[in-house]
Amino acid sequence: MDFQELVKFRRSSRWLFSKKPIPDADLRKILEAARFAPTPHNCQPFEIIVVKDRDIIRQISKVEFRLDKNAVDGHFYWTRFTREELESKKDGVYVDVLPKFVLDLKDNPQLINDDTFWKKAMELYALLIQNSAVLLFILYNRSLPGVGPLAHLWGIISIGAVMQNIWLAANDLGISVQLVSGQLMLPESARKLRQILQIPEKKFRLLLMMRLGYESKFGKYGTKIRREIEDFVHLNKFSNKFT
Ligand SMILES: Cc1cc2nc3c(=O)[nH]c(=O)nc-3n(C[C@H](O)[C@H](O)[C@H](O)COP(=O)(O)O)c2cc1C
Numbered sequence: 001m002d003f004q005e006l007v008k009f010r011r012s013s014r015w016l017f018s019k020k021p022i023p024d025a026d027l028r029k030i031l032e033a034a035r036f037a038p039t040p041h042n043c044q045p046f047e048i049i050v051v052k053d054r055d056i057i058r059q060i061s062k063v064e065f066r067l068d069k070n071a072v073d074g075h076f077y078w079t080r081f082t083r084e085e086l087e088s089k090k091d092g093v094y095v096d097v098l099p100k101f102v103l104d105l106k107d108n109p110q111l112i113n114d115d116t117f118w119k120k121a122m123e124l125y126a127l128l129i130q131n132s133a134v135l136l137f138i139l140y141n142r143s144l145p146g147v148g149p150l151a152h153l154w155g156i157i158s159i160g161a162v163m164q165n166i167w168l169a170a171n172d173l174g175i176s177v178q179l180v181s182g183q184l185m186l187p188e189s190a191r192k193l194r195q196i197l198q199i200p201e202k203k204f205r206l207l208l209m210m211r212l213g214y215e216s217k218f219g220k221y222g223t224k225i226r227r228e229i230e231d232f233v234h235l236n237k238f239s240n241k242f243t
Contacts, residue, residue, distance in 0.1 A: 001172050010167055011221055013176035014097050016131040017213025021052075026173050027134065030212075033169035039158035040151065045144050046162050047204060049197050051135040059196050061129035064122045065182045065189040069112060072105050083223075090227045097222040100124070125182065132211035133175075137197060138162055139204040159207050170212055180209045 001009060031048065039045060051057055067075070079102075080086035081095050095103070101121035104111060111117040129135070140159050146152060163179075170177050183189035184206065194206055233242035 061126035
């Protein structure tokens, strides 16, 4: 795909994938893209765990999480409930791609304390994870010496570059991607993931989980909306709009 086209095509795919395996050659192309991400001093502060083993994927899918009120409120702050709202704010996530359990919480806030509700929500979430060809985990190596007070921040920024290279390479190969952050937000769930993946204590921070796979034909995309260049670019000084 042409570069500009690919960047605009890159998308979150939030539904069931088929378990059809990703050819090793394609997986290597995706990892090759990760390899060449820019990092501070070329320190390459990342490790990637590729999970193909169905039993490990199943174990990961069983790691549950619950959102607290803050997290639910955070979701709704960024949810756009109408097209008008989406188009005027030009940010956030359109309601049509939000998981049903989050929407249920909007209508019935008391569900936040309901075990049966969470059990059902987690079953659906588990299904999404199980229906992935591969899971990728990106770890940040926080033990590397950095330079200056921003060293860790810059290191973590470079994990974003790794993520983006993976995402673009995958989408270019016709492989869909979803970032899955629910378990990583909660210390207890993240600890369980670390145990399953046998990540050594302290040295590595587990930052990102990505599910990859081929889409079923029933997939539906979120609406692509972004601020215009003039909305966030400044010319010479912050007070001047870029035109
Ligand atoms: C650090 C990070 C975490 C994210 N976590 C999730 C997530 O848990 N679930 C999800 O569906 N999308 C997640 N996303 C995807 C964003 O919601 C998505 O990129 C954004 O809404 C724009 O949509 P697009 O990717 O289709 O362009 C995450 C993105 C980033 C960068």
